[in-house]
Amino acid sequence: MPSMKDLQGRDRPTWCPGCGDHGVLNAVKLAMVNYNIEPHQLLIVTGIGCGSKLPQYMWVNGLHTLHGRDIPIATGAKLANHKLYVMTVSGDGNTYGMGLSHLLHAARRNINITSVVQNNQVYGLTKGQYSPTSEAGTVTKTSPPPAGAIEQPVRPLALALIAGATFVARGFAKDPRYLSDLIGKALLHRGYALIDVLQPCVTFNRVNTYDWYSERVYKVEEQPGGYDPTDFAAALEKAQEWGERIPIGILYQVERPTYEDHLPAIQEHSLVELGVHRDMAELERIKQEFM
Numbered sequence: 001m002p003s004m005k006d007l008q009g010r011d012r013p014t015w016c017p018g019c020g021d022h023g024v025l026n027a028v029k030l031a032m033v034n035y036n037i038e039p040h041q042l043l044i045v046t047g048i049g050c051g052s053k054l055p056q057y058m059w060v061n062g063l064h065t066l067h068g069r070d071i072p073i074a075t076g077a078k079l080a081n082h083k084l085y086v087m088t089v090s091g092d093g094n095t096y097g098m099g100l101s102h103l104l105h106a107a108r109r110n111i112n113i114t115s116v117v118q119n120n121q122v123y124g125l126t127k128g129q130y131s132p133t134s135e136a137g138t139v140t141k142t143s144p145p146p147a148g149a150i151e152q153p154v155r156p157l158a159l160a161l162i163a164g165a166t167f168v169a170r171g172f173a174k175d176p177r178y179l180s181d182l183i184g185k186a187l188l189h190r191g192y193a194l195i196d197v198l199q200p201c202v203t204f205n206r207v208n209t210y211d212w213y214s215e216r217v218y219k220v221e222e223q224p225g226g227y228d229p230t231d232f233a234a235a236l237e238k239a240q241e242w243g244e245r246i247p248i249g250i251l252y253q254v255e256r257p258t259y260e261d262h263l264p265a266i267q268e269h270s271l272v273e274l275g276v277h278r279d280m281a282e283l284e285r286i287k288q289e290f291m
């Protein structure tokens with residue numbers, strides 16, 4: 001079992017003091033400790049943004065890729081070595097803007113990867129423009145007053161559910177222990193898992209602060225009468241609840257065959273175990289067939 005010290009990165013985070021990303025980093029490490037996931041067993045693929053720098057600040061396999069393209073690259077990595085835990089970690093702009101179509105296809109395929117999304121409702125790295133999850137009316141440099149943002153926000157958990165995700169959850173960066181449990185369970189889950197994380201950006205989002213979220217969040221499993229995470233209709237209702245009350249926890253979890261389950265070529269071995277094809281004469285013969 002790795003310790004928190006084993007997972008310590010060489011670089012110190014450059015995030016602003018108080019940024020919710022510090023809590024997410026802690027939660028990822030805690031999940032690895034508590035769920036016994038060694039650094040060599042996990043690949044974290046990220047896009048571009050403040051949150052996407054996360055694997056640089058810990059000891060793990062990390063692949064920092066292109067804006068919005070972390071999910072297809074994670075999909076390729078998973079198919080090449082389906083014995084690896086593969087997780088994407090990126091912001092709301094990256095994942096629910098440019099990367100949204102990839103999320104929907106990963107969900108319908110039920111590829112066995114996990115996406116953790118640091119949702120701070122702004123583009124943090126590029127200095128605070130409004131993002132796909134900014135509420136209508138949000139005033140930023142790119143959504144000026146009096147109207148502010150004129151679009152309705154994306155409701156990512158509802159979209160993931162409709163698209164076919166088999167694990168849909170929300171965490172809060174202020175509670176890394178609770179979030180780590182969601183991450184650990186998502187990694188062990190067989191199928192596509194989305195965890196939306198309420199992640200305050202203390203520099204550019206002065207509305208959705210730690211206090212703003214703390215006054216609203218509640219854990220679904222603690223609500224009167226309990227909660228059944230296999231009930232799709234209930235999950236869809238919770239996924240759209242936003243404003244006065246914001247649910248966190250596992251909103252939905254069911255079993256369905258994964259994308260990899262349907263691929264005969266990787267049932268016995270992962271592709272990386274098969275090695276490089278070295279029969280040059282055979283390769284030449286195949287080439288000639290296409291000449």
Ligand SMILES: Cc1ncc(C[n+]2csc(CCOP(=O)(O)OP(=O)(O)O)c2C)c(N)n1
Pocket residue numbers: 048049050051052067090091092093094095118120122123124125126131
């Ligand atoms: C193709 C492309 N378009 C735009 C950008 C500029 N860009 C870099 S980060 C970013 C938004 C980041 O926002 P988010 O994903 O929410 O991450 P945060 O910084 O808030 O963690 C944008 C638009 C880019 N790097 N590449």
Ligand code: SF4
Pocket residue numbers: 014015016018019020021050051120124125200201202203204
């Ligand atoms: S700009 Fe916002 S999201 Fe980026 S490091 Fe600072 S507080 Fe965090």
Ligand SMILES: [Mg+2]
Pocket residue numbers: 049091092093118119120121122123124131
């Ligand atoms: Mg963001």
